Amino acid sequence: MGRGSRTVWTAMGVWRWRRNPLRRPTDLFEAWVAFAALVCVLVVAPAIGWVAGMRVDGTLQRAAREQRHERYLVPAVVVRPGPEPPGGASADPSAQRQTPQRTRIVAAWTAPDGSSHQGTVPAAEEPPRTGDRFRIWTDTRGRVVGQPLDPSSASFHAALAGLAAALTVAVLVETVRRMVVRRLVHRRYIRLDRAWAAAGPDWGRAGAGS
Template identity: 85%
Template sequence: MRTAMGVWRWRRNPLRRPTDLFEAWVAFAALVCVLLVAPAIGCVAGRQVDVTLQRAVREQRQERHLVPAVVVRPAQEPPAGASAEPSAQRQAPQRTQIVATWTGPDGSSHQGTVPAAEEPPRTGDRFRIWTDTRGCLVGQPLDPAAASIHAAMVGLAAALGAAALAETVRRMVVRRLMHWRYIRLDRAWAAAGPDWGRAGAGS
């Protein structure tokens, strides 16, 4: 990004080529994008995602409820052939599955298999589970702080992506300018080369 200083350096330089000034302005524009535009894009993206996630948090907290459940018995163990690989079990240990009963917020009775809240589970133990308004099992609602963290990560990713795009475009333009300069230099040398050093050739 040091080339951005060339906007001032090439201002009145007699050796300045049109491509030099253009390259300096491209670098200056890329610097502005990295320092101003990219952070602005990140802020807007993060704010939009945060608004959406916080709305989802409020909706989930209205639609999901903690209800008491009672342990009936341990769930039937899966067949030996259906068990996961030992390495997968070590990486993601599973809690004991139990059969429990609960009453939904609408008063309906339910029974199903859920992970045990404590180990080892005992018949008659009481614990709480998340259900919707009809008593069906659902996941825990998203935490507002976690939603804000996710939104901040999205904003940061958007800012970094915009900055990377600006720098990539700058590099592509500079590469194209260098290619064009070499072409012009080759043409000039092809025109002046045969007469280089000849007496009376104006060299």
């Protein structure tokens, strides 16, 4: 039985224990704690996740719109091979297989403002050849930038953020519930030990308690 099922069954104790003559005050309190935790997991956590996801989505969508207005796909041409990575041919082949790197080339391009630029960028095709043409993302002044954030990718990341927020709240609620229950059980054992210590010396003696 999972944590959620245990919480549900404990929450049902709010009704079962309400008129039971053997009910202890802590039993009813524990049941209400479980019921409150269940409400938080089923209602509060999803609500917080939805709000968090919507806020993140709004922020990312604004960033995506700004990037689409500030970044441009401009034509570039391969000038020559770029410098070798640190270590050159002596680099660890196993490391290269685990983290493959694209070939670096020196390319030339014209920025949207008309200025000419030349720099080292990743090759668009393998192997790169001098004179090959490809396109790169730059800002207005021709500085190389990353591809603009896609709206669908922004929504996906926002959904993940909302889900993470909801799960975090649910885990926090369950953790608090467990801490409260553990504290209640500890207090029950203390009371039981005290009661046993008081009744223990007279246990089994004839006429004890008379």
